[in-house]
Amino acid sequence: MLFDSHCHLQFKAYKDDFDQVLKRCEEKQMLLNVVGSQIDTSVRAVELAQKYENIYASVGLHPIHLFETHVDEEEVAFKSREEDFDYDKYKKLARNKKVVAIGECGLEFFHLPAGLNKEQALQKQKEVFLAQYKLAQELKLPIIIHVRDAHQEMIDLLREIGEPINGVVHCYTGNWEYAEQYLALGLYLGFTGVITFPPKKTDPKAQEDLLEVIKNCPWDRMLIETDAPYLAPQSHRGQRAEPWMVEDVALKIADIKRTETEEIIQITTNNAKKLFKL
Ligand SMILES: [Zn+2]
Numbered sequence: 694m695l696f697d698s699h700c701h702l703q704f705k706a707y708k709d710d711f712d713q714v715l716k717r718c719e720e721k722q723m724l725l726n727v728v729g730s731q732i733d734t735s736v737r738a739v740e741l742a743q744k745y746e747n748i749y750a751s752v753g754l755h756p757i758h759l760f761e762t763h764v765d766e767e768e769v770a771f772k773s774r775e776e777d778f779d780y781d782k783y784k785k786l787a788r789n790k791k792v793v794a795i796g797e798c799g800l801e802f803f804h805l806p807a808g809l810n811k812e813q814a815l816q817k818q819k820e821v822f823l824a825q826y827k828l829a830q831e832l833k834l835p836i837i838i839h840v841r842d843a844h845q846e847m848i849d850l851l852r853e854i855g856e857p858i859n860g861v862v863h864c865y866t867g868n869w870e871y872a873e874q875y876l877a878l879g880l881y882l883g884f885t886g887v888i889t890f891p892p893k894k895t896d897p898k899a900q901e902d903l904l905e906v907i908k909n910c911p912w913d914r915m916l917i918e919t920d921a922p923y924l925a926p927q928s929h930r931g932q933r934a935e936p937w938m939v940e941d942v943a944l945k946i947a948d949i950k951r952t953e954t955e956e957i958i959q960i961t962t963n964n965a966k967k968l969f970k971l
Pocket of ligand 1: 699728
């Protein structure tokens, strides 16, 4: 049974054909973790989880939404809406039985509003991350960590906490050196369709490094995810991603680990169930 440990089926990208997308997932008898990025998408994630048995929810505030900024990428362009983290609001939401994690939350240095000093941004992102970590601790839930261009800062922050961290670094695309440190802190690593991409001409080493991480990652610390609607695997590149595409991620891991895809599917589903206490 496939488990997409991180997707955003509540996003507008699915507003016209949500039922068909879900049906394609149900045909594969999948489990899904629908992850919130701010309060409204967290509320919608919980609503979906309450409605569908195979859907679980995570609630949190993504660092991109701490500031108003324009995001423009290969697959998506939007204006992020600024939000302050309201501990009690999220706590109330997270008390729902189908909520399995707090997040996504973390550090994001790739998208920063023009004119904002990096130090100030880091300070704010750290504070909001720590508040969400505290909530996760209070409710005994794992945490879903987003990191972009800030691995050293995140590792330093987690070390300052000074205890093993129960959670996952989602969409891991860093090198083995950072990966080892996250693993030592007790975290899982979540892999997306990015692992199926060919090396970038401008930076071929990045993909080599990522595949090395998969080769070295202990079997009991790997999760698979799509991060849908983003990051469709190579065979669907440029399209809107859907959770069933996570099978391509399992296939790629199986190829690197020299085993059957079915075994990777089983192991990663067990890992997700263990992390999310299902
Ligand atoms: Zn995400």
